[in-house]
Amino acid sequence: MIKAVRGTRDLLPPDTELWNFVEHTVREVFARYNYREIRTPIFESTELFSRSVGEETDIVSKEMFTWEDKARAASEKTQTLTLRPENTAGVVRAYIEHELGRSGLLQKLYYIGPQFRRERPQKGRYRQFFQIGAEVLGPTTAGSELPIRDAEVLDMLTALLDAVGLTGWTLYLNSVGCAKCRPAYNQALRDALENVKDQMCGDCQRRSETNPLRVLDCKVPEDQPIIEGLPKIADYLDEGCREHFAQVRAILDTLGIPYQVNERMVRGLDYYTRTTFEFTHGKLGSQSAVLGGGRYDGLSEQLDGPKAPGIGFAIGEDRLVLALQAQQQQTLAPLKAFVVPLGEGMNRHALKLAKQLRADGVAVDVSDESFRLKKSFETAEKLGATFAIIVGENEVKADAFAVKNLTSGLQTTVSRSELLGHLED
Ligand SMILES: [Zn+2]
Ligand SMILES: [Zn+2]
Numbered sequence: 001m002i003k004a005v006r007g008t009r010d011l012l013p014p015d016t017e018l019w020n021f022v023e024h025t026v027r028e029v030f031a032r033y034n035y036r037e038i039r040t041p042i043f044e045s046t047e048l049f050s051r052s053v054g055e056e057t058d059i060v061s062k063e064m065f066t067w068e069d070k071a072r073a074a075s076e077k078t079q080t081l082t083l084r085p086e087n088t089a090g091v092v093r094a095y096i097e098h099e100l101g102r103s104g105l106l107q108k109l110y111y112i113g114p115q116f117r118r119e120r121p122q123k124g125r126y127r128q129f130f131q132i133g134a135e136v137l138g139p140t141t142a143g144s145e146l147p148i149r150d151a152e153v154l155d156m157l158t159a160l161l162d163a164v165g166l167t168g169w170t171l172y173l174n175s176v177g178c179a180k181c182r183p184a185y186n187q188a189l190r191d192a193l194e195n196v197k198d199q200m201c202g203d204c205q206r207r208s209e210t211n212p213l214r215v216l217d218c219k220v221p222e223d224q225p226i227i228e229g230l231p232k233i234a235d236y237l238d239e240g241c242r243e244h245f246a247q248v249r250a251i252l253d254t255l256g257i258p259y260q261v262n263e264r265m266v267r268g269l270d271y272y273t274r275t276t277f278e279f280t281h282g283k284l285g286s287q288s289a290v291l292g293g294g295r296y297d298g299l300s301e302q303l304d305g306p307k308a309p310g311i312g313f314a315i316g317e318d319r320l321v322l323a324l325q326a327q328q329q330q331t332l333a334p335l336k337a338f339v340v341p342l343g344e345g346m347n348r349h350a351l352k353l354a355k356q357l358r359a360d361g362v363a364v365d366v367s368d369e370s371f372r373l374k375k376s377f378e379t380a381e382k383l384g385a386t387f388a389i390i391v392g393e394n395e396v397k398a399d400a401f402a403v404k405n406l407t408s409g410l411q412t413t414v415s416r417s418e419l420l421g422h423l424e425d
Contacts, residue, residue, distance in 0.1 A: 007119070007127030018321055019130075022164055023112055026132050029160045030110045033152065035134055038109040040090035042116075046080040052089040052299060054270025056211035059085045063117040083116035086269070088296065088312050089303075091135045096305030106142045106149075110134035112317070130317035133293075137300070137310025145297060145309040147244055150275045151251035153311055157279065157291065158257055166323055169290065172262040172278045173252075175245040176213075177237050179273070179298055185236035186212050196226050216266045232263045244274055267292055271299045275311065281323045290323055291315035336362045336423055338380035341369040342392035350391040353401070353416070360420050381406060387423060 004010055011019060027037075046066050053060050065083040084090055091109055094100070100107045112132045119125050136153060138144040154171065161169055177185060189212035193200075197208045200215075200223050207214045216227060237245070252259055259277075267276045276294035293313025300308035337357065341350035346369045354364045365383060367376040373390075380388045390402040400415040403422060414422045 005127075007121040009126060015321070015325075018324060019317070022317065022320060022324070023132070025163045026110070026112065026160060029156065029163050030134060032159075033108070033156045035108040035110045035136075035156075038091055038094060038111055039113070040084075040087065040094050040111070042114065043081050043083050044090055044093065046082040048089050048093055048303070049082055049085060052092070052271050052303060053086065054211065054214075056207055056214050057268050057270060058217065059117065059268065063119055065116050065118060085117045086115055086314060087111050087113065087131060087133050088135060088269075088271070088299075088314070091133075091312075092137070092296075092299055092303060092305070092308075092310070095137060095308060096300060096303060101137075101139050101306055101308050104139060104142060106136055106138040106144055108134070108136045126318060131314040132317050132320075133312060133314035135310055135312035137296075137308045137312075140307060140309060147247035147251060150248045150295060150311050151255065151257075153293070153313060154252060154257060154259075154277065155255055157313065161279065164320070164324060165327070166281065166290070166320070167327070169279050169281050171257065171259040172265055172280065173249070173259045174233070174262055174265045174276050175237060175241055175274050176233055176266050176272050176276050176294070177241050177274065181236055181238035181241055182213075182273075185231070185233050188231040188236060189213065189215065192230050200226060211270070213266055213270075214268075216264055217268045227264070233266070234263050241274055248275055267294055269294075271296045271302070273297045277313070281319075289316070290320050334363070335365055335383050335385045337364045337387040337389050338367060338376070338383060338385040339364060339389045339391060340367045340371070340373065340376040340380070342373060342376075342390055344369060346391050346393070346396070349396050353389065353391055353419075356416075357420070357423070362420070362423060377404075377406075389419075 046064070049064060050060050055061065064085050066080060069079050069081045071078045091111065095107060110133065113130065114128050115131050116128055119127060121127065134153070136144065136149055143149065176182070190208065193208035193212060193215065197205050200208075201218065201220045204215050204218050204220075204223055216230070218227060249259070265276055265278060266272070267278070272294040274295040274297065278289045278292040280288040281290050282288065291313055293311065295309070295311040297309035299310070300306060339350045339354045341347045350366055350369075354366050357364045365385065367379060371379070377388055385406060388404045388406055390404070395401045400413050401419065402411055403414045403419070404411040
């Protein structure tokens with residue numbers, strides 16, 4: 001038997017309904033904030049990710065699915081391609097390639113789609129996983145750098161979590177500084193690590209030289225006490241970054257959005273600057289982040305594009321769905337009625353009635369005239385239908401149907417014209 005590859009999975013009904021509900025809600029809420037959808041390819045040049053996400057990140061150094069795309073013609077170079085491990089790089093590439101900044105307006109873009117990382121499979125973590133994300137970026141003259149953008153993104157996320165019905169989340173906030181003040185912090189980290197790195201894991205030893213900020217991502221338990229004692233970024237922010245962070249927090253206070261500052265949160269991507277954030281949810285255990293994001297001023301220039309500051313986030317859709325399931329959200333419309341043809345020649349009448357009800361927006365399924373009444377009722381209950389509607393010869397003649405409420409067991413006769421109202425009550 002051929003099975004789905006480890007770390008991948010099939011999404012089956014009824015779970016897919018919850019996924020659709022989440023995605024539908026995303027489109028609705030994001031549209032209210034004037035975001036439009038973008039769809040980028042699921043694979044890109046490997047270079048796009050190594051130059052944006054960063055060589056020393058876990059993602060680029062360990063987790064990418066990369067292959068050589070053989071040259072088709074002698075004139076072509078063989079290129080290395082990678083299944084996208086995240087979508088911000090692709091969106092920024094598209095922004096540069098299509099010169100989206102030329103309008104002078106902010107670009108507010110969102111995406112929904114699969115991403116790929118070679119991760120050790122664990123609860124809520126998959127090698128093909130789904131992200132819902134958004135980016136707001138544009139020329140500085142459009143206000144892309146301003147704290148209001150950060151606050152609006154966070155406001156939209158709280159609106160979304162409310163709309164899907166997730167409760168009990170915590171928003172963690174930090175500032176990781178900018179290209180001007182980060183070098184001083186990196187130096188302070190390097191100095192502090194000099195004496196302790198020998199006691200740390202191999203990754204930390206290497207990163208303390210190449211990219212000390214990434215030491216803060218280390219998950220090795222033995223390294224945690226050492227990491228706790230390292231210098232804090234907050235003490236190294238320059239005036240501009242401190243002021244920016246203070247303004248973001250002031251707007252959140254005005255909007256009544258609760259948050260906690262977490263000085264260790266640097267997020268596992270090199271391109272972040274200034275504001276970084278995470279929403280966590282208690283029902284997800286140790287892997288508690290449902291979504292995360294941050295500002296990435298300078299990323300566009302890093303990819304040879306124009307100056308285009310921006311901020312964005314990615315929601316782990318798999319984990320959001322898991323959190324909603326843990327909350328046992330009753331967000332789905334169940335099957336309303338099961339139409340039961342009773343006796344030979346009744347199938348067509350049953351299907352005609354079902355067609356009428358479906359046209360009125362009612363979720364209906366249909367039995368078969370070869371079924372006995374008992375089997376039809378059993379099937380209706382298995383499907384979770386609220387009503388069974390019997391279509392027999394007498395019913396067709398009278399144009400009125402026996403309607404059984406499967407919860408209460410009560411059966412009444414209802415005329416065709418009154419049927420819709422009866423089911424809706
Ligand atoms: Zn700074
Ligand atoms: Zn370590």
